[in-house]
Amino acid sequence: MTEVNLTPELRFPEFDGDWIETRTKEIAPLQRGFDLPTSNVIEGIYPVVYSNGILRYHNEFKANGPGVVTGRSGTIGKVTYVEKDFWPHNTSLWVTDFKDNIPKFIYYFYINFRLERFNAGSTVPTLNRNDVHFVKKRIPRPEEQQKIASFLTAVDERIQLLQQKKAKLEEYKKGVMQQLFSQQIRFKDENGNDFPDWEEKRLGSLTTISKGKQLNRSELTETGEYPCQNGGIDPSGYTHQYNTEANTITISEGGNSCGYVNFMETRFWCGGHCYALINIKNSVVLEFLFQSLKFNQNDLMRLRVGSGLPNIQKGDVSKFKIALPSKAEQIKIASFLTSLDASIESLVKEIEGTTTFKKGLLQKMFV
Numbered sequence: 001m002t003e004v005n006l007t008p009e010l011r012f013p014e015f016d017g018d019w020i021e022t023r024t025k026e027i028a029p030l031q032r033g034f035d036l037p038t039s040n041v042i043e044g045i046y047p048v049v050y051s052n053g054i055l056r057y058h059n060e061f062k063a064n065g066p067g068v069v070t071g072r073s074g075t076i077g078k079v080t081y082v083e084k085d086f087w088p089h090n091t092s093l094w095v096t097d098f099k100d101n102i103p104k105f106i107y108y109f110y111i112n113f114r115l116e117r118f119n120a121g122s123t124v125p126t127l128n129r130n131d132v133h134f135v136k137k138r139i140p141r142p143e144e145q146q147k148i149a150s151f152l153t154a155v156d157e158r159i160q161l162l163q164q165k166k167a168k169l170e171e172y173k174k175g176v177m178q179q180l181f182s183q184q185i186r187f188k189d190e191n192g193n194d195f196p197d198w199e200e201k202r203l204g205s206l207t208t209i210s211k212g213k214q215l216n217r218s219e220l221t222e223t224g225e226y227p228c229q230n231g232g233i234d235p236s237g238y239t240h241q242y243n244t245e246a247n248t249i250t251i252s253e254g255g256n257s258c259g260y261v262n263f264m265e266t267r268f269w270c271g272g273h274c275y276a277l278i279n280i281k282n283s284v285v286l287e288f289l290f291q292s293l294k295f296n297q298n299d300l301m302r303l304r305v306g307s308g309l310p311n312i313q314k315g316d317v318s319k320f321k322i323a324l325p326s327k328a329e330q331i332k333i334a335s336f337l338t339s340l341d342a343s344i345e346s347l348v349k350e351i352e353g354t355t356t357f358k359k360g361l362l363q364k365m366f367v
Contacts, residue, residue: 005138005367006018006019006138006367007019007367008364008365008366008367009363009364009365010361010364010365011365012144012147012148014147015140015143015144015147018138019138019139019140019367020138020139020140020141021136021137021138022136022137022139023133023134023135023136023137024113024132024133024134024135024136024137025133025134026099027099027101027106027109027137027139028068028095028097028098028099028101028106028109028110029095029096029097029129029133030070030093030094030095030096030129030132030133031088031093031094031096031129032072032090032092032093032129033049033062033069033072033087033088033089033090033091033092033093033094034062034087034088034089034090035090036048036058036087036089036090043056043057044057044058044059044060045057045059046058046059046060046061046084046085046086046087047082047084047086047087048086048087048089049067049069049080049082049086049087049088049089049092049094050071050089050091050092051071051072051073051074051075051076051078051089051091051092052071052074052075052078053078053080054080054082058087060087061085061086061087062086062087062088063085063086063087063088063094063096064085065082065083065084065085065086066081066082066083066084066103066104067081067082067086067088067094067095067103068080068081068082068094068095068103068106068107068110069082069086069088069092069093069094069095070092070093070094070110070115070127071091071092071093071115071127072090072091072092072093072126072127072129073091073124073125073126073127074091074124074125076115076116076118076119076125076126076127077114077115077116079107079110079111079115081103081104081107093127093129095110100142101139101142101145102142102145102146102149104149104150104153105139105145105146105148105149107149108148108149108152108362108366109137109139109366111362112362112363112366113132113135113137115127115132118131118132137367138367148365151361152358152361152362152365155354155357155358155361156358158354159351159354159355159358162347162350162351162354163351165347166344166347166348166351169340169343169344169347170344172340173337173340173341173344176336176337176340177291177295177337178295180333180337181292181295181296181323183198183323186329187329187332187333189328189329195325195326195328195329196325196326198323198324198325199323199324200321200322200323200324201321201322201323201324202318202319202320202321202322203277203293203317203318203319203320203321203322204317204318204319204320206280206281206283206284206289206322206324207277207278207279207280207281207284207289208277208278208279209251209275209276209277209314209317209318210244210270210275210276210277210278211253211270211272211274211275211276211314212229212230212243212244212269212270212271212272212273212274212275212276213243213269213270213271213272214230214271214272214273215228215237215239215269215271215272217237219239220236220237220238220239221237221238221239222237222238223238224237224238224239224240225238225239225240225242226238226239226240226241226242226266226267226268226269227264227266227268227269228268228269228271229250229262229264229268229269229270229271229274230252230255230271230272230273230274231252231253231254231255231256231257231258231271231273231274232252232255232257232260233252233257233260233262235268236271239269241269242267242268242269243269243270244264244267244268244269244270244276244278245267246264246265246266246267246268247263247264247265247286248263248264248268248270248276248277248278249261249262249263249264249276249277249286249289249290249293250262250263250264250270250274250275250276250277251274251275251277251293251300251312251317252273252274252275252312253272253273253274253275253311253312253314254273254309254310254311254312255273255309255310255311256310258273258301258304258310258311258312259297259298259300259301259302259303259304259312260297260301261290261293261294261297261300263290273311275312275314275317277289283324283327284324284327284330285327285330285331285334287334287335287337287338288330288331288333288334289322291333291334291337291338292322292323293322296320296322299320300312300317300320303316303317303320
């Protein structure tokens with residue numbers, strides 16, 4: 001006989017006793033949202049909550065805040081918490097009555113519910129609220145709900161703060177790159193003197209542009225030792241073999257992302273829709289070249305030709321012009337920008353770690 005959990009695995013010490021079991025409809029019932037004709041949508045003061053969150057605002061509201069809204073069609077499982085009065089769109093379901101429960105707790109309750117499990121429909125995924133209402137769930141009394149909600153809110157605020165810091169640092173790097181590569185600001189040498197003027201060079205004169213070799217999809221796996229870098233931003237799969245060494249700059253050759261610049265830190269398979277920059281001249285600092293190409297990525301993307309499956313011709317990439325400073329100045333620029341990248345990556349890992357921590361809390365703090 002399977003033992004039923006009456007209390008969560010992780011609990012604040014000041015609370016005891018079993019959680020109360022009842023159907024979801026008696027905890028926080030859901031109702032379908034309301035139509036909002038596009039012609040009537042304006043930039044107002046009340047948030048309009050769609051299946052995937054707040055997309056716009058309106059000057060009227062249908063529900064008093066705070067509120068909890070989840071996707072009904074399209075993006076199922078996306079749960080939004082709204083502080084003030086709002087308009088729940090007809091692509092969403094919204095909590096009509098919190099039944100004396102704490103609204104923010106109900107928000108985390110529905111996140112932990114994993115509503116995507118109730119996906120129905122083939123063409124457009126649809127969430128049937130009656131399926132959700134029928135499920136029996138356990139919840140604590142309001143005092144414990146408030147404690148849980150406050151704790152998880154603090155975790156969310158930490159994630160938001162980290163995301164804001166990351167966004168500001170990325171914006172700062174973007175501005176600095178603009179000034180560095182337009183030479184509005186310049187580094188000085190060790191004696192405080194100006195470096196020599198920059199020279200314009202064709203990319204093909206600085207490196208060998210090598211097109212990869214296509215692998216059949218059957219040769220790729222979801223996990224593996226070496227990523228296969230092809231026309232997209234992310235690897236198209238993994239393989240047990242490689243054809244290009246680590247620390248290589250790549251440029252996507254074909255597809256919607258052609259022109260995308262990447263830096264591969266590990267050995268990888270360079271696919272048929274990918275260029276690898278190899279045999280870089282000694283006068284060129286690898287990290288500088290990557291930062292320069294990344295800054296000029298939009299210009300690379302403008303080289304694309306073709307309508308069905310766009311691509312970038314090797315000859316056009318070879319003729320692409322790069323403004324090249326002296327090697328000593330390249331080192332200073334690359335070192336500065338790489339340090340910013342390291343700080344951004346550190347924030348990314350912290351965000352991922354905190355998000356994973358939150359997922360673990362949701363699993364252990366609910367029954």
